[in-house]
Amino acid sequence: MTSQQNLNSLDGAVLFIFGATGDLAKRKLFPAIYSLYKEGKLSDKFAVVGLARRPKTQEQFRNDIRSSIQEFSRYNEDEELWTRFADHFEYQSLDTQTMDGFQELNTLTQQLESKFGLGGNRLFYLALAPELFGGVAHNLKAGGLLDSDGWHRLVIEKPFGYDLKSAEALNEKIREVFEEEEIYRIDHYLGKEMVQNIEVVRFANAFFEPLWNNKYIANIQITLSETVGVEERGGYYDQSGALKDMVQNHMLQMVAMMAMEPPSRLVPEDIRDEKVKVLRSIRPYKTDEEVREHVIRGQYAEGQVKDKTLNAYRSENSVNPASSTETFFAAKLFVDNFRWAGVPFYVRTGKRMPTKSTEVVVEFKNMPDNVYFAKKTNLQPNLLVFRVNPEEGIYIKINAKRPGSEWTIIPVAMDFCQSCQVGFNTPEAYERLLFDALRGDSTYFTRWDEVSNAWKYIDHIAQSWSKDASDLQMYPAATWGPDASHELLAKDGFKWWPVHGQDEDDVVWVKSLS
Numbered sequence: 001m002t003s004q005q006n007l008n009s010l011d012g013a014v015l016f017i018f019g020a021t022g023d024l025a026k027r028k029l030f031p032a033i034y035s036l037y038k039e040g041k042l043s044d045k046f047a048v049v050g051l052a053r054r055p056k057t058q059e060q061f062r063n064d065i066r067s068s069i070q071e072f073s074r075y076n077e078d079e080e081l082w083t084r085f086a087d088h089f090e091y092q093s094l095d096t097q098t099m100d101g102f103q104e105l106n107t108l109t110q111q112l113e114s115k116f117g118l119g120g121n122r123l124f125y126l127a128l129a130p131e132l133f134g135g136v137a138h139n140l141k142a143g144g145l146l147d148s149d150g151w152h153r154l155v156i157e158k159p160f161g162y163d164l165k166s167a168e169a170l171n172e173k174i175r176e177v178f179e180e181e182e183i184y185r186i187d188h189y190l191g192k193e194m195v196q197n198i199e200v201v202r203f204a205n206a207f208f209e210p211l212w213n214n215k216y217i218a219n220i221q222i223t224l225s226e227t228v229g230v231e232e233r234g235g236y237y238d239q240s241g242a243l244k245d246m247v248q249n250h251m252l253q254m255v256a257m258m259a260m261e262p263p264s265r266l267v268p269e270d271i272r273d274e275k276v277k278v279l280r281s282i283r284p285y286k287t288d289e290e291v292r293e294h295v296i297r298g299q300y301a302e303g304q305v306k307d308k309t310l311n312a313y314r315s316e317n318s319v320n321p322a323s324s325t326e327t328f329f330a331a332k333l334f335v336d337n338f339r340w341a342g343v344p345f346y347v348r349t350g351k352r353m354p355t356k357s358t359e360v361v362v363e364f365k366n367m368p369d370n371v372y373f374a375k376k377t378n379l380q381p382n383l384l385v386f387r388v389n390p391e392e393g394i395y396i397k398i399n400a401k402r403p404g405s406e407w408t409i410i411p412v413a414m415d416f417c418q419s420c421q422v423g424f425n426t427p428e429a430y431e432r433l434l435f436d437a438l439r440g441d442s443t444y445f446t447r448w449d450e451v452s453n454a455w456k457y458i459d460h461i462a463q464s465w466s467k468d469a470s471d472l473q474m475y476p477a478a479t480w481g482p483d484a485s486h487e488l489l490a491k492d493g494f495k496w497w498p499v500h501g502q503d504e505d506d507v508v509w510v511k512s513l514s
């Protein structure tokens, strides 16, 4: 049975969470499973097996899950629901590096399948360090876990390798066991409501799609700013940096969603085909000079928020005190195809910025300046803004006459604030993606050719950076990164548009689209 045959139906399955004692399982996966159960999307036909090395009794494991739900779920606790829910969970201590335990796991799985009336569908979620992925895949096969009648799917977390070569090696190892259509590579940004909404807004609106090209669009800007530093993940982050942690995956996926052609059908492979064409068309930087001209890297130094002092990156736990790892990245990139020729895409992401925000801004070209309005007033460009995070919504900035004045033109905003209307309690990205994986919908997971093409773009930058770090620029924590990031746009006559919550623009909030 293929994954696709099961699209949209949940036939019941066993979920295996490898890394069940880890941070991701605690903060995201268990609350996501709970939400799906609470909303009736899972019914009672499921079982979850948590796996990690440390020993735990079933009671301890269930208590841990309960604490995770109490702390991180978007739903309040419900005693009666919890009791039924908890009955679906089992824990087994197992080291993925050895075969010991995998046959025992198979026996436990068969017992659970019989207890819950499940037909052999198995979803293996690897919330583990990537170097363990290949070994798990092989041990699952050797342990007989792939011999059941139903479907088998492997969900893997990022990072998928640390460059193209390592990603290829990892992919080959996994492909020895799983078919490409059985592999679900998570990019949690693709599970976000407003990222999924990009294609709907683009392709379902007559007043956007005809303008969606280099004739009308001046530039596209994607900002993904975080207020946090590296927290407890200094060891991982110091090896990775913003380029590999955020740009290789989330940022390039958002570029692909903005730039892709309309898919011929709304099916996973057609959508992914269009995204991969974009990733393949991103112009590589051919020389070190080109990298320096188009890419800015920064690292946060000590900074101040009100009366609180924020540590410099180099003073964070598990970070090399002489580290040249970038915590800020900004770049100008081009998608070299017919639609986008000449349109710069500016992307930036950073830790320890003043605001947590993800926004995608489409800046339209100015009206011809021989029009008499433009002669009298300084017209602002039209903007279409996708607010991805934390507020969700769409915002359009247009020019209009100031009421009561003769020829004063002011920017006005039409704001559709989705989170104001449906609240912030919309499904989390992990809920959507877990549900999609269970029903065999791979649309919002990354296919191997997307991952490999993304690495090609990243590798050029990483290789150039590895030769010489003298372009790394420090910025005080809680600021918008090095000045060079502003100059990158200023050279082209543009500026970063403020994100929501940054200095309020001179926009008049005249109308809500709701």
Ligand SMILES: NC(=O)C1=CN([C@@H]2O[C@H](COP(=O)(O)OP(=O)(O)OC[C@H]3O[C@@H](n4cnc5c(N)ncnc54)[C@H](OP(=O)(O)O)[C@@H]3O)[C@@H](O)[C@H]2O)C=CC1
Pocket: 018, 019, 020, 021, 022, 023, 024, 025, 051, 052, 053, 054, 094, 095, 096, 097, 126, 127, 128, 129, 130, 132, 157, 158, 159
């Ligand atoms: N945390 C996050 O917010 C995010 C995480 N990710 C990715 O998710 C994955 C997991 O991250 P995270 O939860 O933070 O990591 P943690 O370090 O918190 O957890 C790792 C888990 O792996 C288990 N583990 C380690 N070695 C073995 C082994 N040999 N056999 C069995 N289990 C093992 C650990 O349990 P034990 O020690 O008991 O064996 C633990 O449960 C990583 O790939 C990470 O990059 C991606 C995006 C966000």
Ligand SMILES: O=C1O[C@H](COP(=O)(O)O)[C@@H](O)[C@H](O)[C@H]1O
Pocket: 226, 245, 246, 389
């Ligand atoms: O994948 C990652 O994403 C988070 C940011 O995700 P968000 O949903 O909170 O915007 C980032 O903090 C982390 O470093 C990175 O690994």
